[in-house]
Amino acid sequence: MSTHESGTEKTVAVCPECGEMYVAHAQPNGTIRPLGVTECSCGETDLQPIR
Numbered sequence: 001m002s003t004h005e006s007g008t009e010k011t012v013a014v015c016p017e018c019g020e021m022y023v024a025h026a027q028p029n030g031t032i033r034p035l036g037v038t039e040c041s042c043g044e045t046d047l048q049p050i051r
């Protein structure tokens with residue numbers, strides 16, 4: 001059973017610097033793409049997935 005859309009799965013990304021959280025898409029290759037932002041409001045671009 002699959003609820004995936006186009007091979008991506010919604011997840012949450014967290015900024016390691018300030019702890020801000022963003023909705024993101026987890027991709028099959030293991031990377032994540034935050035939705036609507038390219039970087040955190042503090043300037044950090046290395047947002048990390050949380051589980």
Ligand SMILES: [Zn+2]
Nearest residue numbers: 015018040042
């Ligand atoms: Zn941040």
